[in-house]
Amino acid sequence: MVAFNKADIGGMIQGCAPGLDADLLEYAMGYFEDSSSDHSREALHDFLEPLLSEAGTPDDEIDALCDRLAALAPNNGKSSRSNGEVLALNGPVVMSQQMSSTIDLENKRRVDLTHTQTAKGPSSSTVDQKKLRAAEKKLAEKRAARGAFDPDAIPEWNPNVKPAIIVNQIKATSSATSGSKDIKLENFDIQYAGKKILTNANLSMNYGRRYGMVGKNGIGKSTLLRAIAHKELQIPKHIRVLHVEQEIAGDDTPAIKSVLQADEEREGLLKEEKTINQTLNKSATTPEESEKLNARLKEVYAKLEEIEADKAESKASTILNGLGFSPEQQQAATRTFSGGWRMRLALARALFCRPDLLLADEVTNYLDFPAVVWLERYFQKWAATLLIVSHDRSFLDAVSTDILHLHNNQLDYYRGNFTNFVATKSERRRNQIREYEAQLQYRQHLQAFIDRWRYNAKRAAQAQSKIKILEKLPPLEPPPKDDMEGIQGDSGDGSVYFRFPDAEKLSPPILQMSDASFGYTPTRTILKDVSFDLQMDSKIAIVGPNGAGKSTLVRLLTGENGPQRGICHRHGRLRIGLFSQHHVDQLELGASSVQFLAGRFPGQQEEDYRRVLGRYGLTGTSALQPIGTLSGGQKSRVVFAWMAMSNPHVLILDEPTNHLDMDSIDALSAALREFKGGVAIVSHDEQFLDATCNEVWVCDKGTLNRFEGKVGDGDGVVRQYKKSLHIEDV
Incomplete structure (x- = not known):
């Protein structure tokens, strides 16, 4: 036995x-x-x-x-x-x-x-x-479940039906019985809109760590966050999860009260306190009932003191102030805010609640430089678990203690911030390439010996020995080509390339403002006495706090609005390519990218539209599937293709890096530097602006002024501006 x-x-x-x-x-x-x-x-x-x-x-x-x-x-x-007989089936x-x-x-x-x-x-x-x-x-x-996937299938889009997140999870473990807030999920698959997101993957997060998740556009980062938030994955029930994804609905509730209402425990205790006091004030209560109510009221007061309910309003006001809400805005009804400001409110509510696991998807998209700096400092003191999806390398460097890399349907883990991750990943890839080349050279050496001596009588035995060695070697696979896609950054060559066509030169002035002023009401001037000159060789960054007039400036430059005083001159043959969230919202979600371009620029062959889309990374089935099924970054690429087909002389971009992965941001930066026309960019992405622009203009308090950085400071001009901001301590 x-x-x-x-x-x-x-x-x-x-x-x-x-x-x-x-x-x-x-x-x-x-x-x-x-x-x-x-x-x-x-x-x-x-x-x-x-x-x-x-x-x-x-x-x-x-x-x-x-x-x-x-x-x-x-x-x-x-x-x-008992016998060695081999039986044939x-x-x-x-x-x-x-x-x-x-x-x-x-x-x-x-x-x-x-x-x-x-x-x-x-x-x-x-x-x-x-x-x-x-x-x-x-x-x-x-x-x-795995066999149900068709990688070449083109997903359908229905505006009334959101694709389901299909999760196949074999095992979920955590120390739920001991109250641990660590998370460990093993062997799960995720599919969304007919596409594999994760296969046989593991997710492990230790309580108190801050995880930054990176990966190329459309690979499924947001889908994973939604699967966690919607309990599609078996997160232990005692762990409170909050996902900052959608803006809050607007109503007459003041902004600060909206934040306070997010703490359901505090709201419930205050409501119970009010009910008990009202009951006690009634003369109909018996002594026994009063005794029970007073005992419960004492418990409620103790709990309110424990959660520091008396400090809640001050805490909520501090968070709103850090995210850019003035005292007047904090008292304004939520319905008066735009979508971007309502997203800030959603973030403020999440920070106020302090969940055990906070899921933040591109939260810096809606923030200006002062708010980004404040949020970096706030997250650095975050005591619970944080999972962030972001394209902002500076933000990830400031906040993350760990990096999750989503690629090849798997999650890889790295200790340290984004810069450490790129260095480790790049070194690992170099080692893989060296090992692959060494193995390839060894095999080529064996094969060369075999080819030379296999038919030589004196060396035939040696050749046969080499053949056996070669046959026993395992298959040699080169390192995956997409191993660094979406996160290449400054460490190497990216895999995405953008290109804007060069337009004919125009004689100056091209686009010029002189002492221009504008306001939406006679009593409120947004911009006053602005002078600004955009030439064919300009590469200008426009920065400043939200609400200072940057978007108004863009509308004046494009001619959507005209100045109330002063001059805004545009060359008679000037063509402007504009990127804004408004243009992303104008995409026809039920049409494919090819169909959309054909509708805007009719008369060309399908190959022509696909060639343009291919310049911006929309190849294969992604150019043929409904735009509504594309990721946010892929939709932005459709708008870039739309801009390019108009052959613009000047590109004006309002927050173009929102939703783009890091490879795409680098590709966009390179394309803008090489573009033989004028460029003006409104953005809060520090590294993108420093890599692209040679001038920085600050829009603040109704004015527009050039920011003069210090030569030889060692930092880019935008970073110098960011450091110059006065941010209150968290």
């Missing part, structure tokens, strides 16, 4: 496949406890390979495990058959069908499969049939 140590075997299997489901592990253990099982190396491989492959274990590790397990058997891994055998039919035989004919008769007498099988069925069912469900 073969005697295996259960703990040792279990440890070896788990060490090889840490993601293996508990039921599958128990099923595997039953195989080794069964004295009638064949424990030869070949039999072990046939049994373990399907289970471990499903858990993501590489073939070479499975082979090594089988070798170790076979060596533990008393017969040293040889088959326990009449045809292929599908093991899953045979196993299912065997179990069916047991059920229908009452055949006892748990006891067998051997030459030495009856033998009992320790394989638990219920666990076997459960293991088979889980494997079948997971394989079926």
